[in-house]
Amino acid sequence: MKQEALKAAKEAYKIEAECLATMLDYFDDEAFSKAVELLAGAERIGAAGSGHSGIICQHFCHLMCCIERPARFISPAEAIHGATGYLQEGDVMVFASRGGKTKELLPIVDICKAKGVKIITVTENMESPLAEQAEVALKQYVNRETDKYNAQGTTSTTALCMIFHALQTALIEETDYKNEQFALIHPGGAVGERLNKKN
Helix, strand or coil, rough: HHHHHHHHHHHHHHHHHHHHHHHHCCCCHHHHEEEEEEEHHCCCCECCCCCCHHHHHHHHHHHHCCCCCCCCCCHHHHCCCCCCHHHCCCCEEEEECCCCCCCCHHHHHHHHHHHHHHEEEEEEECCHHHCCCCCCCCCCCCCCCCCCCCCCCCCCHHHHHHHHHHHHHHHHHHHCCCHHHHHHHHCHHHHHHHCCCCC
């Protein structure tokens, strides 16, 4: 292995750790609280993003299902071909776009507005179209990506994950979600064995 490669790998830990440590400086109590209230009150939750953001949105939807908040990732490609039929008035749609201008997401915003679906946007650009049309915009801080070209979706996906993890953590408290509920829907694997172990 090249020494440059090993050095870059270790530096990646430092870059992402710095990002996470700084994110709290951009934490908006009021906006975050409103986002939690919207998610807690929604019958259904949708989420959409493109590329790496879309992959993390899939993770977010699974996190929501794990605390029994029905959620579905809506592919930007499928959204404008009927998939937004999943969303009904009063539901919540979460958009993830670092730049806040992802063209594939903008038509979905129009559909949400017409259907009375509330919008939460996670973005670095708080003056972007996706942020401005949202009921709530959550700031995504990114210092830099880990690769030397500052181009790959690495630190930015970690930052997005952190915001989604914080939302789930807060929702567990907000909805008084019980571990016994999770045990019922998660009987599989080592986690399931631990949750359902009879004393």
